[in-house]
Amino acid sequence: MNPARRIRDEIAASIQSGEWRPGDRVPTEQELAARYGCARATVSKALGELAASGLVERRRKAGTFVAHPPVHSAVMTVPDLAELIAARGEAYRWDLASIAAEDSGEALCPGPALRIEGVHMAAGEAFALERRVIALGEVPAAAEADFAKEAPGTWLLGHIPWTQARHVIRALTPTRREAALLGIGTGAACLELDRTTWRAGRVVTHVRQLFRGDRFDLVAEFNAGP
Amino acid sequence: MNPARRIRDEIAASIQSGEWRPGDRVPTEQELAARYGCARATVSKALGELAASGLVERRRKAGTFVAHPPVHSAVMTVPDLAELIAARGEAYRWDLASIAAEDSGEALCPGPALRIEGVHMAAGEAFALERRVIALGEVPAAAEADFAKEAPGTWLLGHIPWTQARHVIRALTPTRREAALLGIGTGAACLELDRTTWRAGRVVTHVRQLFRGDRFDLVAEFNAGP
DNA sequence: TGCGCCATTATGTCTAGACATAATATGAGG
DNA sequence: CCTCATATTATGTCTAGACATAATGGCGCA
Numbered sequence: 208m209n210p211a212r213r214i215r216d217e218i219a220a221s222i223q224s225g226e227w228r229p230g231d232r233v234p235t236e237q238e239l240a241a242r243y244g245c246a247r248a249t250v251s252k253a254l255g256e257l258a259a260s261g262l263v264e265r266r267r268k269a270g271t272f273v274a275h276p277p278v279h280s281a282v283m284t285v286p287d288l289a290e291l292i293a294a295r296g297e298a299y300r301w302d303l304a305s306i307a308a309e310d311s312g313e314a315l316c317p318g319p320a321l322r323i324e325g326v327h328m329a330a331g332e333a334f335a336l337e338r339r340v341i342a343l344g345e346v347p348a349a350a351e352a353d354f355a356k357e358a359p360g361t362w363l364l365g366h367i368p369w370t371q372a373r374h375v376i377r378a379l380t381p382t383r384r385e386a387a388l389l390g391i392g393t394g395a396a397c398l399e400l401d402r403t404t405w406r407a408g409r410v411v412t413h414v415r416q417l418f419r420g421d422r423f424d425l426v427a428e429f430n431a432g433p
Numbered sequence: 434m435n436p437a438r439r440i441r442d443e444i445a446a447s448i449q450s451g452e453w454r455p456g457d458r459v460p461t462e463q464e465l466a467a468r469y470g471c472a473r474a475t476v477s478k479a480l481g482e483l484a485a486s487g488l489v490e491r492r493r494k495a496g497t498f499v500a501h502p503p504v505h506s507a508v509m510t511v512p513d514l515a516e517l518i519a520a521r522g523e524a525y526r527w528d529l530a531s532i533a534a535e536d537s538g539e540a541l542c543p544g545p546a547l548r549i550e551g552v553h554m555a556a557g558e559a560f561a562l563e564r565r566v567i568a569l570g571e572v573p574a575a576a577e578a579d580f581a582k583e584a585p586g587t588w589l590l591g592h593i594p595w596t597q598a599r600h601v602i603r604a605l606t607p608t609r610r611e612a613a614l615l616g617i618g619t620g621a622a623c624l625e626l627d628r629t630t631w632r633a634g635r636v637v638t639h640v641r642q643l644f645r646g647d648r649f650d651l652v653a654e655f656n657a658g659p
Numbered sequence: 660t661g662c663g664c665c666a667t668t669a670t671g672t673c674t675a676g677a678c679a680t681a682a683t684a685t686g687a688g689g
Numbered sequence: 690c691c692t693c694a695t696a697t698t699a700t701g702t703c704t705a706g707a708c709a710t711a712a713t714g715g716c717g718c719a
Contacts, residue, residue: 371654
């Protein structure tokens with residue numbers, strides 16, 4: 208086993224088992240180098256990785272300490288709906304309802320925008336409503352895309368690399384019109400996912416998806432360490 | 434500026450701006466070392482950090498490549514309710530409804546468990562219902578804690594370091610009893626958060642929180658790069 | 660007592676070189 | 690033309706040492 212990996216994993220185990228508690232001091236790089244019989248740079252790399260993963264905190268002169276766990280954070284995976292539904296073994300279909308060019312994308316983006324509405328279908332039934340705005344200034348190619356054939360989310364995934372995003376998730380009851388489109392009663396709860404996507408500080412797209420509460424749930428996981 | 438940091442940031446900028454597209458080949462360590470006038474180890478560190486953050490992918494012999502963006506992942510912060518409500522400027526209170534020891538924590542954990550129910554209050558009104566099971570085998574100290582005074586989530590934060598967790602989020606309509614406790618109608622949508630927490634592979638606690646849909650939403654962010 | 664400066668010290672970063680490892684590309688042989 | 694062994698090559702890891710940096714604790718001075 209690599210010395211660096213071994214040091215990293217042994218220290219991570221000591222922390223996760225609770226043997227070393229938050230705030231505890233981790234031995235200095237020199238001590239660890241002597242204990243494991245390796246160079247200090249090797250220990251430094253191992254501790255650097257632990258610090259990057261948030262398990263320890265390093266302060267010059269003070270030393271390395273077991274970090275205090277984050278309040279609660281978790282990595283949520285928001286799948287592409289086409290993939291999600293296919294993975295369930297159901298037939299996926301995107302039904303475009305309307306598409307229109309606008310001069311200004313509802314104050315989200317300054318320039319011209321494309322406004323798209325449609326329904327994601329799973330096994331012939333409505334799965335989620337989607338309302339999307341695409342900033343044409345950031346994605347000129349979107350003007351040429353055929354959003355009747357391919358869902359805009361799927362198309363964007365293949366055309367816009369490396370963006371930042373912010374998601375807001377909430378529960379609400381649908382309007383009469385939304386309930387009709389989803390094929391549910393107005394009293395049924397829905398999960399709303401609001402996502403704004405940036406690239407280089409400028410909004411690329413904004414999407415609101417409304418899911419049937421009985422058909423969809425989000426999963427988020429948190430695993431400390433490397 | 435550090436050479437390592439400079440290399441890292443310049444490459445990250447090239448990727449995020451879209452100049453280098455997913456799948457593109459990044460110059461070899463030797464080329465970069467020559468270009469930036471530093472040792473290969475320095476370049477290696479920079480590329481290693483980019484790989485750790487998911488921006489590039491490295492394959493032996495093949496080289497370093499711009500990674501394909503993840504489908505959609507985001508870091509969700511699940512705040513401690515006491516903190517969340519205090520941050521809103523509202524008075525927080527925890528109302529314990531019932532607490533009972535069980536022989537087996539509803540098949541989640543094999544040993545004895547503590548079952549707790551209560552309500553998180555904000556500004557005098559119900560904010561969220563909580564039903565929790567704590568594995569006494571993993572957290573013996575919980576038997577001594579006063580959960581009438583302090584919410585179990587808050588108590589656990591201070592007593593159980595470094596765990597793994599899995600969250601499931603969904604929208605639903607409350608039962609009559611739940612609606613009454615939350616002070617809302619049975620037709621109002623609620624956000625349900627189901628969290629199971631492990632430590633060293635064993636379940637520590639399981640909690641179900643039911644939020645008023647009109648009072649709470651979750652936020653998740655995704656920022657690529659270091 | 661209290662304030663501010665300074666030596667100490669642990670981490671942060673870097674170098675130049677070495678060897679390990681794994682995957683690709685190449686060439687030999689069938 | 691296909692297959693398998695081999696040489697090449699880019700990354701992976703490590704070393705021993707050097708200097709940088711910043712925070713802490715203590716010392717000296719007011």
